[in-house]
Amino acid sequence: MPDSATDSTCHPPGSPAATPISAEPLVVACGVAKSFNGVPALRNGCLELHAGSVHALCGGNGAGKSTFLNVLMGILQRDAGSIKVRGREVHFANPNEALHARISIITQELSPIPGMTVAENIFLGREPKKLGVVVDYPRLFARAGELLERLRFDIDPRTPMYRLSLAQTQLVEIAKAFSHQSEIIIMDEPTSAIGENETEILFDAIRSVSSQGAGIIYVSHRLSEIFTIADRYTVFRDGGFVETGKLADIDRRHLVRQIVGRELNAGERKERKADGEVVLSVRNFSRKSEFDDISLEVKRGEVLGIYGLIGSGRSEFLNCVFGITRPDSGSAALLGEPIPEGKPGQSIQKGISLVTEDRKATGLVLSSSVAFNTTLAALPNLSTASYIDRPKERRLMTDLIERMRVKLATPEMDVCELSGGNQQKVVLAKCMATDPICLLCDEPTRGIDEGAKREVYAFLSQFAAKGGAVVVVSSEAPEVLEVSDRIAIFKKGRLAVVIDGHQASQEELLHLAS
Template identity: 40%
Template sequence: MQIDMNDIHKAFGKNQVLSGVSFNLKPGEVHALMGENGAGKSTLMNLLTGLHGLDKGSIRINGKETYFSNPKEAEQNGIAFIHQELNIWPEMTVLENLFIGKEMTSKLGILNTKKMKALAKKQFEKLSVSLSLDQEAGKCSVGQQQMIEIAKALMTKAEVIIMDEPTAALTEREINKLFEVIASLKKDGVSIVYISHRMEEIFSICDRITIMRDGKTVDTTNISETSFDEVVKKMVGRELTDRYPQRRPELGDIVLEVRDASKKGSFEHVSFHVRSGEIVGVSGLMGAGRTEIMRALFGIDRLDSGEIWLAGKKTNIKNPNDAVKKGLGFITENRKDEGLLLDTSIRENIALPSLTSFSPKGVIDQKREASFVELLINRLTIKTASPETHARNLSGGNQQKVVIAKWIGIGPKVLILDEPTRGVDVGAKREIYTLMNELTDRGVAIIMVSSELPEIIGMSDRIIVVHEGKISGEVASREATQERIMTLATGGQ
């Protein structure tokens, strides 16, 4: 399928999102679409698939001017979109999610569950996914939910598949399998639009790249004719000297210590500590128990046994509100469901954990609140027309910045970051890393869970590795290599 989008314009109210963007996709190519958060990448694809109507410009498919009225119509015409924010129905089964709106029935209208299960199993085998089709999708990990979305798109027999940050929640093994599937689809003439901030992936699997900045097309070129540094410069309009800012930590006393913590079915006998001014990286494969440990620390889930010590004193964290009062902040890996109130404003989201500081007499001091929110919006360079914009209307990366701003605002002693740069562009990643350094310079202790090994190595002072619910080892940053961490993550010594 040949797609040509020319001189595309789109505004939402007074916010001009796209201004004269052009993009073309050839049959059987993997085409990278890159740009900073808020550059307009997802909006462009939403216009292609009919989620929004364009203000100006033209879309031609196989030479014919074509406009879809909704994403379902686009899918029926061979264009599938795997969104960055997962569209999973948590209380429905995995099978029901795979076939929602496309159920198979007999001539009498009875659901043909047997046929649906056979097709689903076949697709899962291609992706090397091991999941019960009868379990609730909401009980699957974020990575597993991502694989459900990928399987769902592949089952449409699409000619074009748009993948928006498809590997953000996947393990190394799942990523490699997805790349094999992409190579196979490409051989069959299927075109892929690949939106990602992971530069290594772009240079590994893509044929061409289109770069966007501030709602405009900057460049389209063959991957073989460009470089990492050139792409970054075109994306952000400037050169980034180093991917990871240099750390000169001055470590203080132990702020948080976990002793022999266990939760049945999730993790057991976990012990570690973090000092003021220190970044402790937590690595491991998806499902190893990393997130579960952090949830228990923050009081979302209860420990079955073990102790948590804060500033040298044994403490009992009953719930997240209790954790916040004791100086803990938690940026979750699932910002959409757990990190943000999507239908409320940026201002309300950022101010929510700190409301008591604006209302000493029970009444919110709106002037102080507005000043506080504006300071954090500017500090984290959140791209928005107004603090009253709903969080739902922000790009994924800017949503992540709102979540970070929210927790920085409480002045935490310990900040837990679970996949802090997921779905965030290279320029914004650098801003987050710099902010992490500033926080540790002020004595904040940071625990960072990440699936990106270069990030773990580049930003951590120490790295603890989790394997099957147990800490399999600890590595000092100066001795850390991807091979060493992966060996521990897979149960090696």
């Protein structure tokens, strides 16, 4: 059985007998606390990491995981508690000191230098040199090549970073962390941007380094990944330690309960009735080197899932239907009326909304407030002769924020101060503000916690039940299975097959897509 914490004390988890590899843990953290302006973000952070272990750190948004990791990396200074690395109490003043202690972190926020090559990025600031000043490029490329080969990442070290896909960029970041020869590697949502194939490659790399004695702290909202790759887990909730133990001893349901602190009604879904009226119809849609000859229909009350690997053209297809790009051929219609090509503004007016794949890059204006973002797309409806009816705007905004259950101090706060799950709710609120009948969602739950995910699923289901049509693109098979009435499988830019979402299984999806 897992060890549980009582109120404020923290039992150093894991008995020595359970860890055969080494007597001395790599990291023992206990009672770590950190407050911002008197508000505690972390009250009691505890974690014990052993060599050769992949340790899942679990918790919802706001559970204190990031704060804990930032303290561990020396980005933040703790107010209380102790952190021991290889038995010695440490106080890292900055990430550089942590790196010297052979701890590195791979974060969600990638920071590549686009104009430089892969090799230059990996060894940035540590380039092999000739005569102490000139960069020794042959050696640099050779070393990067060796490293990438050892990790089995299929990337040429001479490629400039800007040519890489998001997934490949992530792999380079991971290679960079490994190049520091770190013994303690923290991975914060390393798979949030990459597809199943790359995830497998990444997992192989993780297994390879952990078998060589490194300890890995793995943070992910994807529970199936956690059960695949990790052997131990620790749960934080509301800034405090909840429980730790071996994953082999628990099931998914138990973990979810510990993370959210209550039962979730997973898997409970109502049969919706698609009433036959076609809302969105796409005929022979093609766009060079993105997708080819796609025809699809979505009816009222229906959720159509689109599943495919990275590069299958699923997101490109969605963007093109919405009008971000123009198709080379084919047509799309909403309730029988053609959707103008390449005009997102008009698509919105007609009743289509797009929840974009990446809320930070294309979903939100991060420098502006929650209120600003919520009504941004709906302003044409809230204004006469471009003069904004502010009371009307305010009412709509308040109503949406309440309906989407966005957790915030005030709508005037900058949207970037919200957690990922709440930011995503603002994106949904923004899309709902234009009162759409057809909702296109590209990865609607990327990087948000289990509780928020459930809320998004419930919302989509409700939207369809009220007569809306929904298209959900996702790279997570369980998600597609959870929400879809029918599932369209994309493969290399073509529509492979459309299957019944109620009957399909995860294995079937993966099989059909690859």
